[in-house]
Amino acid sequence: MANIVMNEATGAGLTLTEGFLKRERIRVAVPLISHLQWLVIVILGTSEMTGKDLRSQLASRGMSKSGPSFYQMMGRLEEADYVRGKYVSEVIDGQIIKERVYQVTPSGQRVRSDTEKFYAANRLEPTLSPELA
Numbered sequence: 041m042a043n044i045v046m047n048e049a050t051g052a053g054l055t056l057t058e059g060f061l062k063r064e065r066i067r068v069a070v071p072l073i074s075h076l077q078w079l080v081i082v083i084l085g086t087s088e089m090t091g092k093d094l095r096s097q098l099a100s101r102g103m104s105k106s107g108p109s110f111y112q113m114m115g116r117l118e119e120a121d122y123v124r125g126k127y128v129s130e131v132i133d134g135q136i137i138k139e140r141v142y143q144v145t146p147s148g149q150r151v152r153s154d155t156e157k158f159y160a161a162n163r164l165e166p167t168l169s170p171e172l173a
Contacts, residue, residue: 069154076113077116081123090140091110123144
């Protein structure tokens with residue numbers, strides 16, 4: 041007969057079997073998204089943000105991406121249903137400017153949570169700027 045005592049914050053467990061204490065790690069699935077994709081979802085949070093502003097936020101954290109590679113990554117996040125994008129039009133000096141605006145979907149919130157559980161279970165605490173915490 042084994043008793044398992046589990047630390048929910050780290051996912052680590054201790055098993056008591058016949059008087060012996062054995063440490064074991066409870067398995068948590070590997071994240072479905074990359075660190076950069078996770079950061080995009082964190083930055084977006086629950087608000088909408090233009091691609092331009094999102095790229096600026098990433099650059100301020102040292103994650104500079106070219107326009108094409110950024111929008112390719114965002115396309116993959118949209119295809120996976122982690123973010124939703126839409127075009128908004130604005131008239132500036134008589135010209136119509138279209139900009140892409142993004143928002144995290146419920147699936148995106150779940151994958152963010154699952155990724156953070158993985159980091160916590162493996163003691164890989166992601167560090168964020170204080171304004172994102």
